[in-house]
Every structure is written in C-alpha cells, then in structure tokens.
Amino acid sequence: xxxxxxxxxxxxxxxxxxxxxxxxxxxxxxxxxxxxxxxxxxxxxxxxxxxxxxxxxxxxxxxxxxxxxxxxxxxxxxxxxxxxxxxxxxxxxxxxxxxxxxxxxxxxxxxxxxxxxxxxxxxxxxxxxxxxxxxxxxxxxxxxxxxxxx
Numbered sequence: 001x002x003x004x005x006x007x008x009x010x011x012x013x014x015x016x017x018x019x020x021x022x023x024x025x026x027x028x029x030x031x032x033x034x035x036x037x038x039x040x041x042x043x044x045x046x047x048x049x050x051x052x053x054x055x056x057x058x059x060x061x062x063x064x065x066x067x068x069x070x071x072x073x074x075x076x077x078x079x080x081x082x083x084x085x086x087x088x089x090x091x092x093x094x095x096x097x098x099x100x101x102x103x104x105x106x107x108x109x110x111x112x113x114x115x116x117x118x119x120x121x122x123x124x125x126x127x128x129x130x131x132x133x134x135x136x137x138x139x140x141x142x143x144x145x146x147x148x149x150x
Contacts, residue, residue, distance in 0.1 A: 025054050026055045026056075027054040027055070027056060028127065028130070029057070029062075030117070030120045031065035031069065032133055033050070033051060034047070034062070037051075037088075038085040038086075039073055039081055039082070040085075043134060055095065058094055058096055060096045060098060066089050067086070069085070070083075070086050073085065097126075099123065104119050104122045107141075110145075111141035113137065113138060117138045121141055121142050121145055125149060128146075130146075
C-alpha cells in the first residue's frame with residue numbers, strides 16, 4: 001500500500017540487518033558456567049552449547065570469582081590453563097552489572113543462598129533473563145523465583 005499526498009507516494013520500508021547482527025538473547029552466567037568454558041573443565045562442551053550465541057550478563061563479582069578459579073588452577077600447577085582462561089575471560093564481551101545489596105540479601109535469605117549466588121539470581125530477575133549455572137541449589141531457587149515474576 002502506498003499513501004499519496006499530492007503527487008508523491010509514501011512507502012514504509014522496514015529493513016533488517018542480517019541475522020548475525022540481530023540482538024542475541026540475554027543470559028546471566030554464573031562462575032560455574034563460565035569457568036567450564038574458560039578453564040577446560042569436564043563440562044566445557046555443555047556450557048558452550050547452552051550459552052553460545054547469547055548476550056552474556058553477570059554481576060561485577062564474576063571478575064573476582066573467575067580470578068579465584070585461575071588462582072586454584074595455578075595452585076594445581078596448571079599455570080598455562082590459568083593464564084589462557086583469564087585471557088579468554090578478558091576477551092569475552094560480558095555486560096557486568098552493579099547489584100542492589102538489600103535486594104540480594106532478601107533473595108539470599110529467602111532461598112538460603114550465598115550472597116554471591118543470590119547476586120546472579122537477582123540479576124536474572126531484574127533482566128528477566130535465563131540463568132546459566134551448574135549449581136543445583138541456585139538452579140532450583142532460580143526456577144521458583146523466575147517463574148514467579150510478573
């Protein structure tokens with residue numbers, strides 16, 4: 001359909017970028033999910049399969065948790081794995097977010113989680129995004145909490 005005013009027709013064009021440039025669905029990743037990919041853990045393939053092609057989000061504490069995993073790898077004599085894991089982490093495009101401590105505390109108390117785990121759950125709820133974790137307790141809490149969101 002074209003509209004005309006006087007002699008000039010008007011056409012609405014909707015032009016979309018190729019699929020690879022479309023927004024990737026978000027996912028909040030905790031340290032367990034990301035460490036599997038970065039530090040050659042046995043669950044590496046499963047982690048990659050579940051989060052590949054998504055926009056990654058995490059609370060700022062993820063940087064410290066990944067550094068802690070690298071430290072453990074160094075202590076195990078896996079210096080190269082630690083260095084490569086940290087380099088891969090720096091190369092990832094992860095949106096890191098501030099948390100709201102009072103809200104995180106409330107979730108930690110409600111679901112009997114650590115403050116660290118509650119931070120990931122809080123962010124997933126705020127973004128209304130899935131949460132990727134290998135932590136069964138956190139996954140169970142997320143299943144209940146995210147399902148209750150309006």
